[in-house]
Amino acid sequence: MGVKYKIAILSFLFLLAVAGLVLFFYSHSAVMLNPQGFVSLHERNLMIIAVLLMSLVVLPVFILTFVIAWKYREGNSKAKYNPGLVRLPIYEVLWWSFPFAIVAALGVITWISTHALNPYKPLQMQSAAPSITVQAVALDWKWLFIYPQQGIASLNFLEFPVNTQVAFKITSDAPMNSLWIPQLGGQLYGMPGMSTQLHLIAQRPGNYMGMSSNFSGEGFAGMQFTAKAVSSSEFTSWVNTIKNSSSTVLNVAEYEALAKPSQNNPISYYSSVVPNLYNWIVMKYMTPVSSSSTSAGTGTATSTSTST
Amino acid sequence: MMSFIFGKLTLSAFEQSPTILAAVSFMGLVGLVVIILLTKHKRWGWLWREWLTTLDHKKIGMMYLVIALIMFFRGGVEALLMRGQQSISVGASTGFLSANHFDQLFSSHGVDMIFFVAMPLIFALFNLIIPLQIGSRDVAFPFLNAMSFWFFAAGAMVFNMSLILGHFAATGWVAYPPLSELAYSPGVGVDYWIWALQLAGVGTLLAGINFLVTIIKMRCPGMTLMKMPLFIWTALATNVMVVFAFPILTATLGLLFLDRFFGMHFFTAGFGGNAMMYVNLFWSWGHPEVYILIMPIFGIFSEVVATFSKKRLFGYASMVYATAAITLLSFTVWLHHFFTMGGGADLNAFFGIATMLIAVPTGVKIFNWIFTMYQGRVRFTLPMYWFFGFIATFTLGGVAGVMMAIPGIDYELHNSLFLVAHFHTMLIGGVMFGLFSGLYYWFPKYTGFKLSEAVGKWSFWCWLIGFFLAFGPLYILGFMGATRRLYHYSASTGWQPLFIVAGIGSLIIAAGFILQIAQMFISYRDRKKNIDLTGGDPWDARTLEWSIPSPVPEYNFAIIPEVHDRDPFWDAKQKGVMATAGRAYEDISVPKNTSIPILMGGLAFVFGFAIVWHIIWLVVAALLGGVTLLAWRLSSVDTERVIPASEVERMDSELRQKIAA
Numbered sequence: 005m006g007v008k009y010k011i012a013i014l015s016f017l018f019l020l021a022v023a024g025l026v027l028f029f030y031s032h033s034a035v036m037l038n039p040q041g042f043v044s045l046h047e048r049n050l051m052i053i054a055v056l057l058m059s060l061v062v063l064p065v066f067i068l069t070f071v072i073a074w075k076y077r078e079g080n081s082k083a084k085y086n087p088g089l090v091r092l093p094i095y096e097v098l099w100w101s102f103p104f105a106i107v108a109a110l111g112v113i114t115w116i117s118t119h120a121l122n123p124y125k126p127l128q129m130q131s132a133a134p135s136i137t138v139q140a141v142a143l144d145w146k147w148l149f150i151y152p153q154q155g156i157a158s159l160n161f162l163e164f165p166v167n168t169q170v171a172f173k174i175t176s177d178a179p180m181n182s183l184w185i186p187q188l189g190g191q192l193y194g195m196p197g198m199s200t201q202l203h204l205i206a207q208r209p210g211n212y213m214g215m216s217s218n219f220s221g222e223g224f225a226g227m228q229f230t231a232k233a234v235s236s237s238e239f240t241s242w243v244n245t246i247k248n249s250s251s252t253v254l255n256v257a258e259y260e261a262l263a264k265p266s267q268n269n270p271i272s273y274y275s276s277v278v279p280n281l282y283n284w285i286v287m288k289y290m291t292p293v294s295s296s297s298t299s300a301g302t303g304t305a306t307s308t309s310t311s312t
Numbered sequence: 313m314m315s316f317i318f319g320k321l322t323l324s325a326f327e328q329s330p331t332i333l334a335a336v337s338f339m340g341l342v343g344l345v346v347i348i349l350l351t352k353h354k355r356w357g358w359l360w361r362e363w364l365t366t367l368d369h370k371k372i373g374m375m376y377l378v379i380a381l382i383m384f385f386r387g388g389v390e391a392l393l394m395r396g397q398q399s400i401s402v403g404a405s406t407g408f409l410s411a412n413h414f415d416q417l418f419s420s421h422g423v424d425m426i427f428f429v430a431m432p433l434i435f436a437l438f439n440l441i442i443p444l445q446i447g448s449r450d451v452a453f454p455f456l457n458a459m460s461f462w463f464f465a466a467g468a469m470v471f472n473m474s475l476i477l478g479h480f481a482a483t484g485w486v487a488y489p490p491l492s493e494l495a496y497s498p499g500v501g502v503d504y505w506i507w508a509l510q511l512a513g514v515g516t517l518l519a520g521i522n523f524l525v526t527i528i529k530m531r532c533p534g535m536t537l538m539k540m541p542l543f544i545w546t547a548l549a550t551n552v553m554v555v556f557a558f559p560i561l562t563a564t565l566g567l568l569f570l571d572r573f574f575g576m577h578f579f580t581a582g583f584g585g586n587a588m589m590y591v592n593l594f595w596s597w598g599h600p601e602v603y604i605l606i607m608p609i610f611g612i613f614s615e616v617v618a619t620f621s622k623k624r625l626f627g628y629a630s631m632v633y634a635t636a637a638i639t640l641l642s643f644t645v646w647l648h649h650f651f652t653m654g655g656g657a658d659l660n661a662f663f664g665i666a667t668m669l670i671a672v673p674t675g676v677k678i679f680n681w682i683f684t685m686y687q688g689r690v691r692f693t694l695p696m697y698w699f700f701g702f703i704a705t706f707t708l709g710g711v712a713g714v715m716m717a718i719p720g721i722d723y724e725l726h727n728s729l730f731l732v733a734h735f736h737t738m739l740i741g742g743v744m745f746g747l748f749s750g751l752y753y754w755f756p757k758y759t760g761f762k763l764s765e766a767v768g769k770w771s772f773w774c775w776l777i778g779f780f781l782a783f784g785p786l787y788i789l790g791f792m793g794a795t796r797r798l799y800h801y802s803a804s805t806g807w808q809p810l811f812i813v814a815g816i817g818s819l820i821i822a823a824g825f826i827l828q829i830a831q832m833f834i835s836y837r838d839r840k841k842n843i844d845l846t847g848g849d850p851w852d853a854r855t856l857e858w859s860i861p862s863p864v865p866e867y868n869f870a871i872i873p874e875v876h877d878r879d880p881f882w883d884a885k886q887k888g889v890m891a892t893a894g895r896a897y898e899d900i901s902v903p904k905n906t907s908i909p910i911l912m913g914g915l916a917f918v919f920g921f922a923i924v925w926h927i928i929w930l931v932v933a934a935l936l937g938g939v940t941l942l943a944w945r946l947s948s949v950d951t952e953r954v955i956p957a958s959e960v961e962r963m964d965s966e967l968r969q970k971i972a973a
Contacts, residue, residue: 190723
């Protein structure tokens, strides 16, 4: 009998070792363990702290379970058999209070980190240059990124300067989606008729994987985009190239054509965007009139605040 | 005229993809074999009298098991198809499933495994065990019990109809609006989803009320609340959660139906609708639902560990308070499913901490199980194997869960495969392992023989190793930024090798399941060898259900026991005095069979089907039929049959002699 259990335990340890090796091997490609942004770095560290804290309870549980089960196995006549042992108040107090203490510690960490990493809060970084704003609109099934300060827009491609805060406003003109660039930080949902906010900073230039993480229908798998962090001079020249190109102007008619369901759209750019398009996209769900309202088309729509 | 008769149903509803056609043909073939066998052995009458019209909680429990088994097969095949698709659908290849078919698969897999596998398995155990453990001859409302079952079965059938006619929802099992609204899902898929869940949900709610009353009112003399076996405590907690949570689901589905059928705007994107209201309501039911699934498992292990450690459960009072704490907390954490929808920091932090708090009573339970083994005599039987498997997986899943309870971490892990791995750890390593433990433990009570341990251990190792292979890679994939529900991904992601490993893992789990089926057949074939020689107490167990003969007679207890101890049967065995000693036999009334519950279930199915396809006359007809049947039942008086005391005595002594022989 004994040999069998030893084999079982050994093979289990072997499995754990394999899992550990795999984790080690994949840690370079696991984007989240390899953060490139201010937010994702903090989120990664938070993960490590939480796991370490929890292992204070989990490891003893793990070891105790198997050691005690083995020690008090039926065949082991040397072990004490004491069927009357059904209460040990001190011990019970211990295992109510010990996990509670850990959860209390985690709770404090949670309270502080949740406020620090609140995606709505602009990031405070010493090296941070002025921020840029990107209005992200999830469509069936593509991402439209409007740069209101630059007056341009891009489809399924996001470029922004490194070490600069990117302040996202996110909505959807389709089912719910969630904007996620794992290597830079957490995600936030885009929902029709609502505008949410997310602040990210890339600390190193590079091409980062971006996507929608919330299933939104048939073309969902194609809602991936590249988020490219570049130097600010490169960013300026990218903006200028698009502005000076003869690419399409994004007005309401063009937008409504774009918003129709389509899959795996190639990257494209808009050299100019009518003002307040984003607000119009959010607000059109607020009125009983259907989407044929033309106020935004003329660019005269008052900028109703929807960004609370 | 045609649209009046057939609603939205047209011939094109029969058009199905080859994979679905294959599945349907397979189901048809199995159905045909069953029909031929029943006819050949002239068993139709037997099936009708002994099973379909029964009000016996034990038989209803077994019928729940049968449906769960069939549906587990379906859900498993869906899982294998998805794993296959994700293993090869990379880069230029788009795999063997279309995007829409893949979307339907993960939607129905989730619905199937939660509503039509885990839930019926839990209600099967409630039916099979609760009355026996509390020393009762029946549940509080036997007719309602049969109704609950047949409503649940009708829901399962409506769900399965989507394979044959039309299609299922392609929205994910949560069916968030506006995706599940008419604007984005105009077909019948979401309607199938609504009505399958609605019917099954009503069945569950009725069953929940029934067991709540059963536990409160039907306990045998002497069994005070603090003398109830812990499985009964967890069942009580579970049914409290069912009674509070399921009406929310019913109402939410009702509102979504109003949106889709009457063009209302509760959850639509525009016209004042608010999709986030749906998300709140859905998870107000959905999070307690998670604990509805796991709570009975805590009860099962409390019985199993105590029995196989030859020791009373450690820290009983702690266990009861922990159970109560989890029940209350389960209603205060729903928002953690959508930290990422823009909740403020105060709000998210509050719900994050509330979520973590649940880890405290859960941890207490695990420590108490460990100390039940401490200074005991631990037998490494199959139910204990599953307990150890549970500890190995559930603690890891718990760590992953607490990680995601911290909003700062959840922003990164939400909707990733890490999340998928987490809840499969809880549902497979937690719920399924626990249910297997319970089913192996109580199996001899209903058959009189044990299941083969050797094959069982092989299947256990397949499940455990398969589980780590199938879901370990998913945790890593989550860290690599892989989201759930992708039917295709690009080669540059580097995800494919891990998806292939996960696919292999799922095949090993499938082998574990096949071994379990083989185990049933082998054990049945060798039942003489595995026979329970004690006649009712194969494990030297502690609670009342083991004090009566196996298989359990129709009336459960020839004499209702009186208990003075938390482990009454163990106590009696120690003292050598049976709880029933010196008490006289009495007349026992048992409910007569009735065909009304199955007919009501049939009408519920017709109603569900008709409303999915907008066949209004049929909806009205089914409703009228239901009301008529109910009125008929309410006006019948002669619903019980009496077994005279002398007859009980004769049967009981016969059984006891057989055991003694």
